[in-house]
Amino acid sequence: xxxxxxxxxxxxxxxxxxxxxxxxxxxxxxxxxxxxxxxxxxxxxxxxxxxxxxxxxxxxxxxxxxxxxxxxxxxxxxxxxxxxxxxxxxxxxxxxxxxxxxxxxxxxxxxxxxxxxxxxxxxxxxxxxxxxxxxxxxxxxxxxxxxxxxxxxxxxxxxxxxxxxxxxxxxxxxxxxxxxxxxxxxxxxxxxxxxxxxxxxxxxxxxxxxxxxxxxxxxxxxxxxxxxxxxxxxxxxxxxxxxxxxxxxxxxxxxxxxxxxxxxxxxxxxxxxxxxxxxx
Numbered sequence: 001x002x003x004x005x006x007x008x009x010x011x012x013x014x015x016x017x018x019x020x021x022x023x024x025x026x027x028x029x030x031x032x033x034x035x036x037x038x039x040x041x042x043x044x045x046x047x048x049x050x051x052x053x054x055x056x057x058x059x060x061x062x063x064x065x066x067x068x069x070x071x072x073x074x075x076x077x078x079x080x081x082x083x084x085x086x087x088x089x090x091x092x093x094x095x096x097x098x099x100x101x102x103x104x105x106x107x108x109x110x111x112x113x114x115x116x117x118x119x120x121x122x123x124x125x126x127x128x129x130x131x132x133x134x135x136x137x138x139x140x141x142x143x144x145x146x147x148x149x150x151x152x153x154x155x156x157x158x159x160x161x162x163x164x165x166x167x168x169x170x171x172x173x174x175x176x177x178x179x180x181x182x183x184x185x186x187x188x189x190x191x192x193x194x195x196x197x198x199x200x201x202x203x204x205x206x207x208x209x210x211x212x213x214x215x216x217x218x219x220x221x222x223x224x225x226x227x228x229x230x231x232x233x234x235x236x237x238x239x240x241x242x243x244x245x246x247x248x249x250x251x252x253x254x255x256x257x258x259x260x261x262x263x264x265x266x267x268x269x270x271x272x273x274x275x276x277x278x279x280x
Contacts, residue, residue, distance in 0.1 A: 016131060017264035019264055022039070033068070035257040039259070050087035050088060055261055059140070066118055077098075085098075099139065099197045107192070119191070123141055143156050216256035
């Protein structure tokens with residue numbers, strides 16, 4: 001997805017009703033955008049039940065052309081794998097596997113870019129939705145927030161040096177915001193043949209809103225501000241625009257990108273051995 005683009009839509013009569021918007025911007029300093037966004041939208045309710053919805057956001061590492069290639073390669077690999085997946089395959093197992101495949105695609109692209117290979121890496125955060133559940137998988141420091149009843153909670157944790165120091169109790173969360181290691185990634189796609197993918201499944205309720213964003217946005221716009229701007233915006237497109245504008249106003253030294261996914265309605269199901277059944 002190029003700079004300053006926003007899209008939205010939903011299939012009619014879908015069991016899971018979703019509204020979405022996205023926006024990506026270079027910022028005030030960078031001349032090119034290393035963020036890349038993508039999505040898979042089911043064309044019918046039947047397709048939505050069989051495979052679901054997929055949203056992804058990647059932030060290329062390096063500040064050079066390789067970052068753009070890495071982020072695009074990761075997202076396009078993920079989308080292609082999702083479209084080709086077997087109908088009904090459990091998302092909890094599918095999404096981490098597809099992220100591993102995306103890692104391999106980025107790694108192989110870097111190895112074949114020049115004699116001896118080229119170092120190429122990207123972050124990636126993705127969420128796949130079906131019925132009344134979302135599976136979130138990520139590597140790096142691009143984030144996923146869940147906004148429920150006006151309050152934002154992070155569904156991911158940054159794979160950075162500062163975040164690890166917070167987890168170990170070495171520094172506080174407030175100290176991490178200004179720590180030298182806050183941008184040093186401990187995990188990324190493409191830097192090694194295998195990636196350490198973190199994933200989790202969460203229940204959804206009508207009215208939930210998922211936010212995928214790169215560190216160019218969440219580094220200057222906190223969770224409370226994200227929730228506040230979204231809550232007061234008449235549309236998701238306007239909310240995405242307001243978030244990008246605030247990120248540029250407060251910083252603007254990095255690319256900033258956001259995907260907003262609002263859940264309008266869910267289909268309640270139970271699970272037995274990984275297979276859904278309708279609840280009465």
